[in-house]
Amino acid sequence: MKLRLLRVLYLEDRPVNLSQQTGNTRLPDAIGKLIHLRYLRLPVTMINELSPFVGNLQSLQTLEMGGNVKNPISLPDEICKAKQLRHLIGTFKWPFRVDNLRNLQTINRVVVDGQMEFNPMDLINLRELSVVIMEQSSNNIFTLDSIGRLRSLQDFELLFCDKFSSLFPPLQPLSHCQHLLELALLNKNELDPMPVLEKLPNLTFLELMLYGVDKLSCTAGGFPQLQFLRIYGCDVKELQVEEGGLPLLKGLNVDDSIRMPERLRSIPAIPGNDN
Structure with a gap:
């Protein structure tokens, strides 16, 4: 069988090239000859740059790579030519071109530098998105406006690494994400997020991390x-829930010291999660 007819490729021990322009390690350019490839998996590796020839992979639907927040993977502009791409799994460095990627449903994690503007508006079919915001500049404050326009979004995670809680964006744009099912927020914000989040009609899972607010009110x-509600690493001292709030809650992970209605104390911990 000719290699160029491959549909699935999973590379464990693979050769790498050194990019002459950036000095980063990347896959050989020959990867672009596998024009029928639909699934390309590169597990946790030393590769931190993808060859521009990935744009030749017109049938590619899933790209799974490694990367981490400190060393995200750089995607070439040519990635926008892979019009059938549905899933980007790994930790990727913003910016990269997303125009033409109308079929993209998953971006497992994207790292946004403080100097960059993150605008995924063209990704009209995006369902799962994880964003890591590094330290921001006063001239370029991250907002959720473009996220709020992703009407198909079902799973959203925002990890806010900036030490200045006052720069955390207002959550109001998320109210337009009516199909949102799962939401995770990590930040040092001192404002109660519940007034906005409690109105999301289909939200089934909420995780709050490192919040600096004293009281959460529902x-x-x-x-x-x-x-399912998970709150950890926060300064929260009280979870106030009026009668009729959280009617379907069946999994709760919070610190034992948090004051809350007695009816919530009988709710078991979320299976498979340790607080």
């Missing part, structure tokens, strides 16, 4: 579909 009828 009104009657708030979080009508929420089943």
Whole structure:
């Protein structure tokens, strides 16, 4: 069988090239000859740059790589030519071109530098997105406006590494994400997120990390579909829930010292999660 007819490629021990322009390690350019490839997996590797020839992979649907927040993977502009791409799995460095990637459903994690503007508006079919915001500049404040326009979004994670909590964006744009099912927020924000989040009609899982607020308040009828709530590493001292709030909650991970209604104390921990 000719290699160029390959549909699936999983490389464990692979040769790498050194980019003459950036000095980063990357896959050989020959990868671009596998024009029928649909699935390309590169597990946790030393590769931190993808060859421009990835744009030749017109049938590619899933690209799975490694990377981490400190060493994200650089994608070439030619990635936008892979119009059938549905899933980007790994940790990738912003910016990269997303125009023409109308079929993209998953970006497992994207790292946004403080000097960059993150605007995924063209990704109209995006369902799963994880964003890591590094330290911001006062001239370029990250907002959730473009995220709020992703009407197909179902799973969103925002990890905010900036030490200045005052720069954390208002959550109001997320109210337009009516199909959102799972949400995770990590930041040092001192504002209660519940007034906005409790109105999300289909949210089933909520995770709050490192919040600096003292009290979280949920009104009657708030979080009508929420089943799992996880709060950890936060300064929260009280979880206030009015009668009729969190009606479907069946999994709760919080610190034992947090004050909350007695009815919530009988709710078991989320399976497979340790607080």
